[in-house]
Amino acid sequence: MNTPTTAFAALADGTRWNVLVRLGQEPASASVLARELPVSRQAIVKHLEILAGAGLVVSCRRGREVVHVAVGERLSALGRDLERLGRGWEGRLTALKEAAEEH
Amino acid sequence: MNTPTTAFAALADGTRWNVLVRLGQEPASASVLARELPVSRQAIVKHLEILAGAGLVVSCRRGREVVHVAVGERLSALGRDLERLGRGWEGRLTALKEAAEEH
């Protein structure tokens, strides 16, 4: 698994997480999101750029507005990778305890 | 799913990710990690605190040193949550495209 820091960084901000979850429910424009969340439209725009850069949302111009939507495939793929990596580490705690026991 | 921003923030830094992966291979102390990675021991210590705060590593004093190890269970649980959430969003892209078509 190559380092997924970009995706995690995109997910690591609370506002951005809210935006993403919101876009998972239904597509929306930056202006709409700015009305629903307690930040300015420009802040929303920056968050959308970061989310798009991580492949977590895609945009689509529709007349005078730009509509954004969450990309579930990316998130589920990341989830699978994490689950796989984590499973490989399970049980290490007991190994540590044992190492501690052999004082 | 409640907001997992803390865990993501912990995973969002490159150095921290390297530390975590390293601790997934084999337990190690901060001093050892500082020798293996291009940062000071104090930086490592701070990263370990953050990782521990997110439940991704546990520590264990062993004589004069403190040994740390990755907790796979947390990571795999997070992975499952992500995968589940992402799956719920799959297919939304086509919905967006269709919405765009009805110009």
Place this chain on the structure above:
DNA sequence: AGAAAATGCAACCTTGAAGTTGCACTTGAT
């Protein structure tokens, strides 16, 4: 044509994250 709504661009501010250095304290080994 003209007004309202939406986006795009840019400058600016503030705060916290990541890192460093220096020194004191504890523990193991000789």
Place this chain on the structure above:
DNA sequence: ATCAAGTGCAACTTCAAGGTTGCATTTTCT
């Protein structure tokens, strides 16, 4: 007892992330 290795604590620096505001531009609708 002494020295080295490891950890703990604290002050300090730097820089980018997150946010704001202001204004210009495009598009829709009447």
